[in-house]
Amino acid sequence: MRVLVTNDDGIDSEGLISLKRAIAAVGDVVVIAPDHNWSAAGHTKTMHKPLRVTKVTLPDGDHGFACDGTPSDCVALSMLGLAGERPSLVVSGINKGVNLGGDITYSGTVAAAMESVVNGVPAIAVSVPAFREWRFEAAAEFAAKLSRLLLSTGFPPDALLNVNVPALPADEIQGVEITRLGKRIYRDRLIERQDPFGRSYYWIGGDEPTGNAEEGTDIWALANNRISVTPIHMDLTNHPLIEQLKGWKLAL
C-alpha cells in the first residue's frame, strides 16, 4: 500500500522525518512536502503559477520531493500521478503546534488531509503542542498504529482523522480519546508599525489562543494529557438551520 507523507512545516521539519520513519513500517512511503513553511496556509490551490518539484535527499538518506506549492498542492500532485502510484492513505505532519477546534480551518496540516478526502482517499493529520523541546516519538508511533488500522479495516473515503498528541513520553500519556472539535478562543491583536517611508504596515499578533476545555472536546483531551482523535468530514452544512431557513419562505 502506498502512503503519502506530507506536512505544512516544510520538507526540512524534524516532524516530517519522524513521521516518515514510522510510516515506512506500514507501507510504501512517498514524501512530497512544501519547500518552505506554509503553516496556517489553509486549503489552497495554486492556479496562477507553475509548480516546481525537486527531488531531494532526506536526512535518513532516502529520497523525497520538495514542491514550491502549498501542502494541499503537494497532495493534489500526488493524486494526479506525480511520483507514481496514487496513494491509498495520506498522513500529514507531524505538525509543530496543535490543531484544535477552529484551528483546522487555518491549518495547512489539516488542509493537506482535506485535499486527500476531496480525492476520495482517507487521511490523518497529526500535530503536537509547541514546547521548548519538540517530542515526536509518541505521535509518530500512534500515527503508524492508526495508519495500519485504517488500511486494514477500511475507512470511509470522505473522512479524515485530526490527531493531536501530548508532548510527553509515551508512558506519561493518559490514554486516547475520540473527541469532537472544541471552541478555540483567539486572542489576536492588531500591531501597527511604520516602514522606512512612513507608511503603516500591520501584523496580526497577540497571545497564543486558549480554548474552552469542555469534556469530550479535543481541547479537553489535550488538557488532560490524552491523545485526541477527531473524525472530520467536509460537509460544513449547518443541518439544523436548514429547517429554520425553510420557514422563512424566502423568495426573490
Ligand SMILES: [Mn+2]
Ligand atoms: Mn505547521
